[in-house]
Amino acid sequence: MTMELDVFVGNTTIMDEEVYQLWLDGYTVNDAVKVRMDGGVMEECEASADVLLSDTMDQYRTFQMCERLLHSPSKLGNQLLFQIPPHRQAMLIERYYTFDDAFVREVLGKKLSKGTKKDLDDIGAKTGVTLKSCRRQFDNFKRVFKVVEELKGPLVENIRHHFLLSDKLARDYAAIVFFANNRFETGKRKLQYLTFQDFAFCAGQLISNWTVGAVGEPADHQRSFRFYMDVDLDKEFLQELKELKVLITDKDLLDQHKSLVCTALRGKTKAFNEMETNFKNLSRGLVNIAAKLTNTKDVRDFFIDLVEKFIEPCRSDRWTAADIRLYLTHYNNSAHILDTFKHQVVWDRYMGVVKSCIFKMYHD
């Protein structure tokens, strides 16, 4: 029985979480009905296909009407059109902003522009995410980006406050925004093995250590400007990183550093020989990455550089994750003992992040 008109409106808005998920995943009404039928919901309540179709249509309409509000979640709380219990509101928002890791992996670090949006059907085909869902996720990224881009204060906090997301999801969005803003390259073949969560972790490290906001109260001249934000890397810090070059340019310092590290490592790992032979190469790799970060282009290549200059050599020598940990710890700490090395603070700020990024990015 097909109806000319068929609506059901509850004083408290009725929403089925399962249907909501199907809607978010971009299923058409008919596909959603099929999925629900297969899910056995019909037996549950002696329903017929008609009933299921009518219910699904109702819910889809409701979600479409709610979508406008979900774009600025704080409105959902004080709008009057739908009476939705607060815990349901939280569920609606959280699910709406949840994304597929496979999808986000494809657009991570890309400019959130119309151009990228045009490629969504390709991405959809590749990741198996429906185009509708791709669009929603992409628009979510863009919307969050636009809102927090110009905001002062901690990125994660801003996202959580404006979009009423859970801490975890807010952090993920912070990573997406941070990557999009700095246009980090993540799409190269060599980086394919990395998951979104790997990058999100790294982004978290960068945000909390390398941005202006990370240092705390900004200097006066930055206060009113868009510096006091953790969307952008701390330019001054990046300048200071150049000073680290001394570690590889000064031959004595390099040797001294090597011997300190080797002393500390000897007998503690099977890969000691490889470590010893590769020390200079690895050290040059890491320090060069640091020194080049003043160039925007090199910032974008930060992760690929880490992989090429450090992770790949280690992997080809079959270092274990524990080896990496051991090596980097001593590599970092030994620099403090170098008496002629004056840039301890910058060194720590740099190495702290690099270390944890590499730990995360080094898959056995």
Next chain:
Amino acid sequence: MPGKLKAKIVAGRHLPVMDRASDLTDAFVEVKFGNTTFKTDVCHKSLNPQWNSEWFKFEVDDEDLQDEPLQVTVLDHDTYSANDAIGKVYIDIDPLLCSEAASVISGWFPIYDTIHGIRGEINVLVKVELFNDLNRFRQSSCGVKFFCTTSIPRCYRAVMVHGFVEELVVNEDPEYQWIDRIRTPRASNEARQRLISLMSGELQRKIGLKVLEMGGNAVVGYLQCFDLEGESGLVVRAIGTACTLDKLSSGSAPNTNTHMHPNTAPASNACNSPSKDGKEPVFGEDLTSSSGPPTPFRALPTTSSSPPPFSPSKPCSRQSSSSDTDLSLTPKTGMGSGGSVGKEAGPLKTLLRQQTQTALEQREFPFFTLTSFPPGFLVHVGGVVSARSVKLLDRIHNPDEPETRDAWWEEIRQEIKSHAKALGCHAVVGYSESTSICEEVCILSASGTAAILNPRYMREGCLDIGITDHRFEEPSPPSCGFCHIPYDELNMPFPAQLTYCYLCRRQKVPDVLFTTIDLPPEAAVTGKGCLIQARLCRLKKKAQGEVNATAISNLLPFMEYELHTQLMNKLKLRSMNSLFGLHIQISVGENMLLGLASATGVYLTALPAPGGIQIAGKTPGELSNEHHILTIQKRINDTIAKNKELYQINPPKLFALDPEVFCGINMELTEEVVGSPIPEPRQRSRLFRSHSESSDEVSELDLSHGKKDAFVLEIDDTDAVEDIHSLLTDAPTPTGFYSCNTEIMPGINNWTSGVQMFTSVRVFRLSNANLTNQGLNKIFTDLCENLLKSFYFKLRSMIPCCLCQLNFTVAVPEEELIQVTVTAVAMTFDKDQTQEKTADKPPTKGGSETEEQLQFPLELCADSSSANCQPTSKISGVPESTNVSSRDRCSTWLELLRLKAHTMRRGSVKTSRRTQSLAHSVSSLERCSPLPEGRSRSLRSSRSFGGSSVTVVKMTPLSFLPGTRIIKYLGIINMFFIRETTSLREEGGVSGFLHTFIAEVFSMVRAHVAALGGNAVVSYSMKECMLMENPNKNQAQCLINVSGDAVICVRETDQEPTPSTTNIGHTSASATDEAT
């Protein structure tokens, strides 16, 4: 100048972008009342403007205050062109005019535009200062309270029920004025909205005046409708019941679950709850002092019915106590002589009727729009009375004298009155009126339930009728008294089968009972109830004018007959014997008539068990045919058996005993198979009605099936087969669901706090041009059945749950379209308790034991005139009876007791937890209510979660919210909206359009209630949902009219100053509970 209205515009939020260039809006507000307009400053470039205006003051007559709404218009300032309207808010200030209702209106209102829907919100503050006006000839009726609730509102008591008030006002419909051709749709819609708002205000004021004239202070069961008669105009009409109400102190407000009149809840516990037929002499004696029910032997008016200070009602005690001379009892009193009831009752009843009638006779229409009453108010119920009349609309020439329409209704009411008289009744309760209009034809319908009321409540009868009158009243026990026939047995208005009441055995009851009222809370019921619907389509030829009207009125009787037959069959199929809340709607379209009858079927313990349904073939010779019939018969029998189980209908077997034997009554009616639980094949109908068409010709229709045995269904043609099939296609409600269209679901009263009110609309387009009646019927039936199935599916998360007050409305908006609109509420209940109840229900007693029980009172009667026992009523449903020590009395009694006991026990649990108090969500309350943790979570939800600023407003078509009690009525909500679109596709088609509109209407109702300081709407109803579409032009228009009572309710707590009787109830109830 008796009033000063003050308004302040505070702020706006979420405004739409009006200036594309800046993506912002320059908003300002116009505040208009009557002809005075004020403006705020323009708040430039903001979507969340803060105006914080001064107080705009309007000095106005209170007449205007009642009629006019405050009109708030939000506009976008434009330097070069005309300002663009963003939207409007109409605020009805009526609630502020009543001292007991709201004192200030303050809150966020959705800004509504008839074309764009809701566009942002505005925060407004409104106050009224009223000056005392001693002018006796004033035109205003400020202070008269209006309630949509069709029972005495909780937290009030009825001092007096004055009776019927009605009024109608007519006007030209702006949509049909010449100016409509040149103005925009928006202007036209707004003119209409405003006009209807004004007319409702005027109507309310006029009704208020009538109430004041009658000496009342409130209108209960206020039902306002409008008829869009198209070219011929716009009619707004209302009916209601004038009362004098007294506010109860908040502490004594009753438990809403029990659905009793507030004050009487405790009181009636004492008086109404009669000992069970004197089986409990001890207990009876114990309580005589406090409880009224008299012995039949007591000499005349005992004063023992010591009425609790506030119970207007305590009726039953009144009625029963003072009316000791029970006619149908073997008359040992002065009335004397053990004559047969049949003979005796006739003349005496007439006498009684005459007496009580005097009270009502003076008023023109002894009608009551109430559907549930203070205990004891209702003495007997005769049956449904209804009248319909087909009229041809003509232009209303003089709006100030709406005589034609008045005369039409007058005529119908006269008819109803005479029908009631024919049923031996002097009053009509559960009365309602409705219309169905198609082009220039209009069907006016009125229906109600003929009844005999306790004259004490009538104005004239209140004090002075006194003793003589009461002498002739039967002390009918509340649990069955209303079922006893009010008419003269020897001169019955229609053929019916009478038997002795299965509860008290003293009076005659009919075999089936149809009513338009709610099931009286004290009624004895077996098992659970369920929704029963009869659906019917009849094609008719397209015609014009007189011919059309005649064709329609010729069809009406057949439709009524068939609907009635269907109801009867379905009732029997469910093994039930009575219908409550019966509502028959007949809708007229260009080429068809739709009939929909909805009611709640119940097994009244006092009435005989219904017979089965037998199938007979016309041509018994054919073997295949016979086989076919046998299969159908088997299916029917199976269905009946299944339904019995489903609705837990196990009438106590004790009634198999011949009641006459121990009543000692000389029976001439023995051949009646009285009381046999064996299905009786012969049943008769209870409807009494007539039709009249414009020609004023009145024809009375006897719906009983003549001499033919009604419940032998004959299969003589394919139609008949289809009819039977359609009988069986009504899908049973899925496990965990129950449904009814009344306030109370018989058999369930342990509601939990889950409440979901919903509205659902479906429109079906008939694609096949050559449809037959049968085909149409099937489509229509499927439409309704599928709707119900849809509800069950959607609400499955609420299981166990009951759909209450299922209100179906059908319409034929255009040729080939059928529209069904449903509003109802789903309420959760505690399944465990129900199960417990049913599970440990002791098996039905065998004959000997029960015989013993039943003889007991008789022995008492015989020898213990001094014993002062109370053999009046059987089912008390009240805690006192918990003194019953042995559990093996009658199963139903026990069951009922236990049921009550549960409610009581819950009450006592609450008491113990009382210390755990939480702040509740009603800010405007004078005190916080302590509430048990974990209950009614939904009520406080928004406040406690995430700090959202929106008050949760619950809505329900019932007069109460489970788990809460109403502490204040804030005024009536009566809102009318029009929505139109010229971009139907873009809004998601008709479904998207209507979905949005209904959601918008809900939100506007909630906002108004919240602004009044309320947190719920009770007795909510959607009176009208009229949709017109033109998909080809991408256009649609919809009108919605909703109403209800705005209230503040708090989570149920123990009632601090409970009368001692209730306390007794508590303890003893829990005692039984443990015992059983």
